[in-house]
Amino acid sequence: MAEHDITLTVNGTEHELEVESRTLLVHALRDELGYTGTNVGCETSTCGACTVHLDGDAVKSCTLLAVQADGATVDTVEGLADHGEFHPIQTGFQEEHGLQCGYCTPGMMMTATDLLEENPDPSREEIREGLEGNLCRCTGYQNIVNAVENAAETMGSGAVADGGSVEELAGGDACASDPNAGAETTDRCEVRWPDEGESE
Amino acid sequence: MFPDEFDYHEAESVSEAVDLLEAHAMEETELLAGGHSLLPAMKTGLSSPDVLIDISGVDELRGVSVDGDTLSVGAMTRYSEVLDDDAAHEHAPALTAAIEQLGDRQVRNRGTVGGNLSHADPASDLPGPALVSDATLVVHGPDGERSVPAEEFFFGMYATDIGPSELLVRVELPSADGAVGTYAKKPSPASGYPMVGVSALVATDGDAVSSVRVAANGVMDHGVRLEPVEDALTGETLGDDAIEAAASYAADDLDEAMMMDDLQASAAFRAQLLEVYTKRALQDASERVSASAAAD
Numbered sequence: 001m002a003e004h005d006i007t008l009t010v011n012g013t014e015h016e017l018e019v020e021s022r023t024l025l026v027h028a029l030r031d032e033l034g035y036t037g038t039n040v041g042c043e044t045s046t047c048g049a050c051t052v053h054l055d056g057d058a059v060k061s062c063t064l065l066a067v068q069a070d071g072a073t074v075d076t077v078e079g080l081a082d083h084g085e086f087h088p089i090q091t092g093f094q095e096e097h098g099l100q101c102g103y104c105t106p107g108m109m110m111t112a113t114d115l116l117e118e119n120p121d122p123s124r125e126e127i128r129e130g131l132e133g134n135l136c137r138c139t140g141y142q143n144i145v146n147a148v149e150n151a152a153e154t155m156g157s158g159a160v161a162d163g164g165s166v167e168e169l170a171g172g173d174a175c176a177s178d179p180n181a182g183a184e185t186t187d188r189c190e191v192r193w194p195d196e197g198e199s200e
Numbered sequence: 201m202f203p204d205e206f207d208y209h210e211a212e213s214v215s216e217a218v219d220l221l222e223a224h225a226m227e228e229t230e231l232l233a234g235g236h237s238l239l240p241a242m243k244t245g246l247s248s249p250d251v252l253i254d255i256s257g258v259d260e261l262r263g264v265s266v267d268g269d270t271l272s273v274g275a276m277t278r279y280s281e282v283l284d285d286d287a288a289h290e291h292a293p294a295l296t297a298a299i300e301q302l303g304d305r306q307v308r309n310r311g312t313v314g315g316n317l318s319h320a321d322p323a324s325d326l327p328g329p330a331l332v333s334d335a336t337l338v339v340h341g342p343d344g345e346r347s348v349p350a351e352e353f354f355f356g357m358y359a360t361d362i363g364p365s366e367l368l369v370r371v372e373l374p375s376a377d378g379a380v381g382t383y384a385k386k387p388s389p390a391s392g393y394p395m396v397g398v399s400a401l402v403a404t405d406g407d408a409v410s411s412v413r414v415a416a417n418g419v420m421d422h423g424v425r426l427e428p429v430e431d432a433l434t435g436e437t438l439g440d441d442a443i444e445a446a447a448s449y450a451a452d453d454l455d456e457a458m459m460m461d462d463l464q465a466s467a468a469f470r471a472q473l474l475e476v477y478t479k480r481a482l483q484d485a486s487e488r489v490s491a492s493a494a495a496d
Contacts, residue, residue: 022242024239044201044244051306068254132305
């Protein structure tokens, strides 16, 4: 019974795949399904680069067997943007320069969104505690905390729905919410804020 | 890093888990809970079981409930689920104080109370709270359930009273009944596991300590009560002088030759940390008692 047929719903798309018992969730996501936004860092449950949401909770996907996630909903960093529009946490990291090399960023953002869901208005101390399972070797964390604060303010104030200040951002692969969804989202994807007064 | 190959079975009930344990008795078999101790050990090759029996999805092993004066925590209840439960904070404050400091957010979303206690890592955070809470660990095997007091559950490093075809099904904690629970820990900067972690449960009558239980993780090969500290503090006025005096007895009953001694901390350093963190756990309790008295 070393092979198992499992179903994963990743960023809203259902996938059926066959995995070995020992396949870790992060490898199923990256190597089998192509969701390479989730990074593999320390592989020892320490650095948090592999953080995804499993049924809504932030977990380290290097410390989970893919077969344990059978039937579950998995959300990865690729699912944060909504039809090419940045999630407030992504805008926060951009505006506050919350990344340098960017390796830790997908995990940081997935943990931060889990934190903000539970605590929409965290103090700086609570943000640091919330992100203690994510390591960054570049920024010194200051700007990451700023980025999460920025996102909390945006999400709390409803500023996204009201239109943001960034007129247009050139998009790359980062805006492809689902690598399996076809050309519509992957060939070219403009990330932009709605203009003032524009309806959804 | 990949684990060696193994067969994976998902149990849907306690009895199915016991059946699977018996069916695979001749193979190296491990129960899989949250996996946050087992999977890292398997990835690094420290553990290579032939068979994994996943019990994390067994409904009857999950959840927190109150029955009379007893709080019952299902073995597969995740740390985050305990922290979300008001009754757990009220009745088992020593347990929740330790869980708040355990691992990190992602680990607490996945790791389980029963997995922690069954694994019995000397540096686990939960044996101390189980000891000060006078918890009973309920184990299920082919002959049904049996109850083991926390004092008799931990045998040593990774060794407990759980038999080969048994599993821990729940932890029963008598209500703290208003006592204050605290946890003070010196985490390893790398792993977050405690080099020393001290759990305290303090009940007061006016200014005097009517009962106190203190236990330490990370110091010996399993969690230990610090009875000399408890004896020194019982009946005293809960304040800095009494706490400092009591904490000075923290290592009195412990044989330094048997203390944990590794690259992170020598036994002598652990003995020093033990006194300091015993003091901090008790000072935290004192502050909470004062704060709740001021609020009344």
